Amino acid sequence: GKAEDFLSAAEMHLSANNKLEAARAFQRGGRYDKSIELFEDLGKWSEAGDACVQGGMHAEAAEFFLKDEKFRDSANPFERAAQFEKAAELYLRIKEFSLAANCFERAGKKKEAANAFEQSGEIDRALELASISGNVIVEARCLEKLNQFQKAADCYIKADALNEAAYCLEKAEDFERAAEMHLKSENYSQAAVCLVKVDRRLDAAKLYISAGQISAAYEIAAATSNRAKLNEFVSNLIKWCQENKRTSAQAQLFELHKDFASAAQKYLDSMNLSKAAACYMKSGKSLEAGKLYAESGEFEKAAECFKAAKKWKEAGQCMERAQKWDEAKQLYERCQDIEGINRCASAMKWL
Numbered sequence: 001g002k003a004e005d006f007l008s009a010a011e012m013h014l015s016a017n018n019k020l021e022a023a024r025a026f027q028r029g030g031r032y033d034k035s036i037e038l039f040e041d042l043g044k045w046s047e048a049g050d051a052c053v054q055g056g057m058h059a060e061a062a063e064f065f066l067k068d069e070k071f072r073d074s075a076n077p078f079e080r081a082a083q084f085e086k087a088a089e090l091y092l093r094i095k096e097f098s099l100a101a102n103c104f105e106r107a108g109k110k111k112e113a114a115n116a117f118e119q120s121g122e123i124d125r126a127l128e129l130a131s132i133s134g135n136v137i138v139e140a141r142c143l144e145k146l147n148q149f150q151k152a153a154d155c156y157i158k159a160d161a162l163n164e165a166a167y168c169l170e171k172a173e174d175f176e177r178a179a180e181m182h183l184k185s186e187n188y189s190q191a192a193v194c195l196v197k198v199d200r201r202l203d204a205a206k207l208y209i210s211a212g213q214i215s216a217a218y219e220i221a222a223a224t225s226n227r228a229k230l231n232e233f234v235s236n237l238i239k240w241c242q243e244n245k246r247t248s249a250q251a252q253l254f255e256l257h258k259d260f261a262s263a264a265q266k267y268l269d270s271m272n273l274s275k276a277a278a279c280y281m282k283s284g285k286s287l288e289a290g291k292l293y294a295e296s297g298e299f300e301k302a303a304e305c306f307k308a309a310k311k312w313k314e315a316g317q318c319m320e321r322a323q324k325w326d327e328a329k330q331l332y333e334r335c336q337d338i339e340g341i342n343r344c345a346s347a348m349k350w351l
Contacts, residue, residue: 003029003030004029005029006025006026006029006030009021009029010023010029010034013025019038020038020042020044022038023038023039023044023047024047027050027051027054032051032054032055032057033055035048036048036051036052036057039051040064045064045065045067045068046064046065046068046070049061049062049064049065049068049070049077058077058078058081059077059081059083062074062075062077062078062081062086071090071093072090074090075090075091075099078090084103084104084106085103085104085107087099087103088100088101088103088104088107088109088112091103092116097116097117097119097120098116100116100120101113101115101116101117101120101122104116105129110129110132110133110135111129111134113129114126114127114130114133114135114138117129118138118142123146126138127139127143127146130142136155136158136159137155137156137159137161140152140153140155140156140159140161140165140168143155144164144171147171149168149171149172150168150172150174152168153165153168153172153177162181162182162184163181163182163187166178166179166182166185166187166190166191166194175194175195175198176198178194179191179192179194182194183207188207188208189207189208189211189213189216191204191207192204192207192208192211195207196220201223202233202236202237204220205218205220205221205237206237206240208220209237209240209249214249214252214253214256215256217237218253218257220233221237234253234257238250238253241253247266247269247270248266248267248270248272250266251263251267251275251276251279254266255275255279260282260283261279261280261283263276264276264277264279264280264283264285268292273295273296274292274293274296274298276292277298277301277305280292286305286306286308287305287311289302290302290305290308290309290311290314290315290318293305293318294314294318294321299319299321300319300322300324302314303315303316303319303322303327303331307331312331312332312334312337313331313332313335313340315331316328316331316335316337316340319331320340320343320344323347325344325347325348326344328340328344329341329348332344
């Protein structure tokens with residue numbers, strides 16, 4: 001018969017040391033054990049795997065296919081050999097989520113099955129297994145996908161995923177509770193957004209300040225209906241900053257409220273000379289501004305301030321320190337400072 005012919009051919013190939021053809025002939029003749037042995041000896045893993053499949057050795061076939069990284073070819077024999085967990089892991093690798101989920105379920109791995117069913121888009125099945133197995137995060141995600149936002153939030157809280165819980169509560173329009181969750185996860189600016197929606201505007205502004213977003217805090221104040229209310233709102237905020245030792249925030253609020261003199265003083269208190277100088281300039285105190293710019297090493301800005309105050313000598317000194325000899329000389333000429341003029345002329349000679 002044909003099988004005998006193949007086996008005879010196999011022996012001939014072997015005696016001629018042609019192992020590969022011998023292995024193939026043994027396979028066709030039904031001597032899978034011999035063919036597998038030869039394929040393995042030659043490192044022909046996939047052909048060894050095929051021979052195993054034909055011989056009904058599914059677990060062995062799967063291991064051979066794995067050696068060639070043929071994950072799809074490996075997954076099915078593992079499944080047929082009832083090694084469901086191994087099959088599931090391989091199905092996951094090739095993104096066959098539904099097949100993976102079914103294998104995990106057959107392996108009794110309900111948590112993992114819930115994950116895979118979620119990835120395959122089978123949300124009802126995923127939810128059922130997640131709730132049975134205590135896979136709270138998958139349960140939460142499934143409930144969110146089914147628009148059951150309050151239930152989803154409760155699950156997220158159980159899983160300590162407070163940020164996700166907060167966003168679900170926002171979708172459920174439970175802004176008070178959403179703000180509370182955002183606060184617990186230290187997302188102050190998003191908590192502020194939620195508080196504005198329930199008209200807790202002052203609390204929201206304080207949170208923006210805590211997040212370092214002073215402009216956003218002031219914008220809430222600016223949205224009030226009239227000037228008196230705006231002044232009261234800003235006054236309350238500034239008082240809160242004072243109580244909580246947020247001097248820089250106070251300065252910025254004063255500046256945004258165009259109270260430049262108060263802003264300058266607060267910037268000074270927080271040792272921000274440049275900002276203090278800018279606010280003094282805006283409030284018309286150019287001499288004070290000039291002194292602060294000079295102290296912080298911003299000589300050209302200082303010179304502009306001194307020029308505005310008609311302090312030509314001080315302006316000249318600043319331009320000299322900035323090594324702008326020509327401009328400095330012109331300023332010294334305006335106040336007839338002979339020494340200054342000579343210094344600049346001498347420096348210009350050496351350039």
